[in-house]
Amino acid sequence: MPPSAAKKSPRVPARSGRPAPELIFGDLWTFDPAPETADPKLKPRYDLFIDGRFVAPKSGRYFDSINPANEQKLAEIALAGREDVDAAYAAAQRAFDTTWSRMPGRERAKYLFRIARLLQDRAREFAVAETLDGGKPIKESRDFDVPMTAAHFFYHAGWADKLEYVAPGRRVAPLGVVGQVIPWNFPLLMLAWKLAPALALGNTVVLKPAETTSITCLKFAEILQEAGLPPGVVNFVSGAGDTGAAVVTHPTPAKIAFTGSTEVGKLILRALAGTEKKLTLELGGKAANIVFDDAPLDQAVEGIVNGIFFNQGHVCCAGSRLLVHEPVADAVLAKLKQRIRVLRVGDPMDKNTDIGAINSQAQLRKIEELVASGEKEGAEMFQPACRLPAKGYYFRPTLFSGVTMSHRIAREEIFGPVLSILTFRTVEEAVEKANNTAFGLSAGVWTDKGSRILKLSTELKAGVVWANTYNKFDPTSPFGGYKESGFGREGGRQGLLEYARLGRAD
Ligand code: NAD
Numbered sequence: 001m002p003p004s005a006a007k008k009s010p011r012v013p014a015r016s017g018r019p020a021p022e023l024i025f026g027d028l029w030t031f032d033p034a035p036e037t038a039d040p041k042l043k044p045r046y047d048l049f050i051d052g053r054f055v056a057p058k059s060g061r062y063f064d065s066i067n068p069a070n071e072q073k074l075a076e077i078a079l080a081g082r083e084d085v086d087a088a089y090a091a092a093q094r095a096f097d098t099t100w101s102r103m104p105g106r107e108r109a110k111y112l113f114r115i116a117r118l119l120q121d122r123a124r125e126f127a128v129a130e131t132l133d134g135g136k137p138i139k140e141s142r143d144f145d146v147p148m149t150a151a152h153f154f155y156h157a158g159w160a161d162k163l164e165y166v167a168p169g170r171r172v173a174p175l176g177v178v179g180q181v182i183p184w185n186f187p188l189l190m191l192a193w194k195l196a197p198a199l200a201l202g203n204t205v206v207l208k209p210a211e212t213t214s215i216t217c218l219k220f221a222e223i224l225q226e227a228g229l230p231p232g233v234v235n236f237v238s239g240a241g242d243t244g245a246a247v248v249t250h251p252t253p254a255k256i257a258f259t260g261s262t263e264v265g266k267l268i269l270r271a272l273a274g275t276e277k278k279l280t281l282e283l284g285g286k287a288a289n290i291v292f293d294d295a296p297l298d299q300a301v302e303g304i305v306n307g308i309f310f311n312q313g314h315v316c317c318a319g320s321r322l323l324v325h326e327p328v329a330d331a332v333l334a335k336l337k338q339r340i341r342v343l344r345v346g347d348p349m350d351k352n353t354d355i356g357a358i359n360s361q362a363q364l365r366k367i368e369e370l371v372a373s374g375e376k377e378g379a380e381m382f383q384p385a386c387r388l389p390a391k392g393y394y395f396r397p398t399l400f401s402g403v404t405m406s407h408r409i410a411r412e413e414i415f416g417p418v419l420s421i422l423t424f425r426t427v428e429e430a431v432e433k434a435n436n437t438a439f440g441l442s443a444g445v446w447t448d449k450g451s452r453i454l455k456l457s458t459e460l461k462a463g464v465v466w467a468n469t470y471n472k473f474d475p476t477s478p479f480g481g482y483k484e485s486g487f488g489r490e491g492g493r494q495g496l497l498e499y500a501r502l503g504r505a506d
Contacts, residue, residue: 031344034351036138040129045076046214048084048238049221051091052231058083063240065215068135068357069348069392077214080237082246085206088235089252092177092204095232101174101202105161112157112199114227116150122223123147126216130188131348133215135357135393136311138349148473149192152491155475156196159496163201166496171503174202175278176254178499179247182217183260184210184359185314185415190259191217193490195234196475198257201499204233208247210260211240212360245271253277255499259316262413262439262484280488280498282316282480284413285441287462288434289319289470290424293327295446299468301335304419307444307470309343309397312355313417314363316485317442319470320414321403322421323430329423333401336419340397341384355417358393367395367416374400374409379420405436413439427452431459440482444470463489 045062047054062076080088100108119126123146130141163172178198182190187209198205209217217236224234237243241264248256248268255278258268262283272279289307291300307319324332348356358364375381379400388394395416403410403420410420424430434443443462445453457465463481466472473479478489489495 038124046218049236085246088206091232096204109160116153137353137356152192156200160200178255179253180207184213187213214238281486283486287442289444292447293325294448300446303470364393438484441485
């Protein structure tokens with residue numbers, strides 16, 4: 001927008017008694033609101049989805065789903081108890097035995113294609129619902145979450161009639177019924193990562209969405225009904241940790257797939273030890289984005305910003321540690337400060353918003369606590385002076401420079417828009433610092449040298465290493481971690497294998 005068309009905003013007041021951060025150029029201009037207006041078609045109450053129907057929980061209990069952007073109630077969500085989880089598993093087992101596993105792959109493929117197409121038809125409605133429920137900017141749900149969700153179903157539809165190529169020379173069969181538990185940061189996309197490969201192989205599913213973001217999962221059940229998916233093939237049980245524990249410890253499933261925190265992942269690992277259940281865990285991360293002095297710095301700064309501020313930093317593979325080569329450290333920091341000054345923080349439903357709402361008050365408190373620890377431990381903090389809405393859960397994009405590996409902000413997953421900046425002098429030091437973490441999900445390398453990229457991609461202990469880019473996803477690429485970031489892969493042929501029983505080819 002040309003400056004003549006923009007309005008001048010008043011000076012930014014401090015929020016909650018904290019000193020006002022430095023006032024800078026980016027905040028001098030306000031823009032007219034550009035709200036997305038599509039109707040998300042929300043129901044006041046969402047029931048469980050079991051055996052192809054929406055059913056009330058046996059206990060009759062519901063909990064509220066809150067819009068984190070304004071703290072208003074969006075809908076009531078059914079709270080599933082053990083009996084509901086039993087009913088969901090019974091339906092999934094019936095569907096596995098009688099229809100889904102017996103159906104030829106080419107027929108299963110038609111259902112997956114139909115699901116993807118129906119989601120595309122309702123893309124705007126789902127994008128708005130995802131943003132209202134989770135707090136992420138509408139441009140992300142519209143341009144990333146919903147199209148990628150559809151892409152996963154399309155991709156796996158393509159596999160369903162070609163399963164003999166998943167493991168050439170081996171016979172491929174489904175595992176049976178699988179139990180799946182997902183987090184709140186990418187509710188629809190995580191659902192697609194879990195459902196699409198499981199269904200393509202012929203498994204049936206009981207899935208639990210996260211308690212703060214159940215709406216799009218339960219709306220997705222409408223699409224499954226519309227697609228005519230046989231009853232019981234997919235069942236959704238909403239609830240919190242107790243419901244999740246009932247899903248993962250149930251005797252029926254042949255496999256549990258979990259995405260969430262390392263803390264809960266460890267509980268599940270302990271609970272399943274000694275059982276025959278297959279397990280995949282997609283857990284937390286503390287990725288290093290490594291910038292060398294020969295990198296194209298402006299491009300790197302865009303990648304760093306995308307890597308940590310995308311989706312408010314609610315990304316398991318967020319580039320939350322920046323390792324920058326000493327000769328360019330000052331230049332990169334200056335460019336980063338300039339860039340984050342013009343990020344627009346605020347109403348996630350506005351099409352111009354870059355950083356939306358933090359998903360919940362609990363998550364906001366966690367971010368605040370870790371940021372306070374960074375200040376206390378002596379790292380230097382920078383935040384732009386952007387205005388935050390009076391209601392809702394928001395956090396300014398934050399840079400910490402002068403960070404050392406002893407700082408908590410260098411070691412613990414913050415899961416918010418907070419970047420910890422460390423420096424290095426040699427390639428060896430960069431690798432050592434990058435690997436000096438309990439996690440191992442992802443990393444980024446920015447350099448002009450192909451040989452250096454190849455060297456680092458083998459030496460970095462991370463499931464994904466991006467080179468001269470960051471946060472790029474594709475259904476054909478396997479994704480997963482090392483160490484406390486979990487095990488197993490999602491996406492690609494490797495992701496399909498996690499849902500397959502391999503036998504000898506006849
Ligand atoms: P969380 O572990 O608190 O919750 C995840 C899910 O587990 C929720 O559905 C929750 O209700 C359920 N749950 C809670 N206690 C449980 C229990 N005892 N048994 C079974 N289920 C239980 O995590 P979160 O806060 O929702 O999500 C953020 C975390 O997820 C971050 O650590 C992030 O890095 C991780 N994550 C990882 C990936 C990946 O692919 N590696 C992707 C997205 C998110």
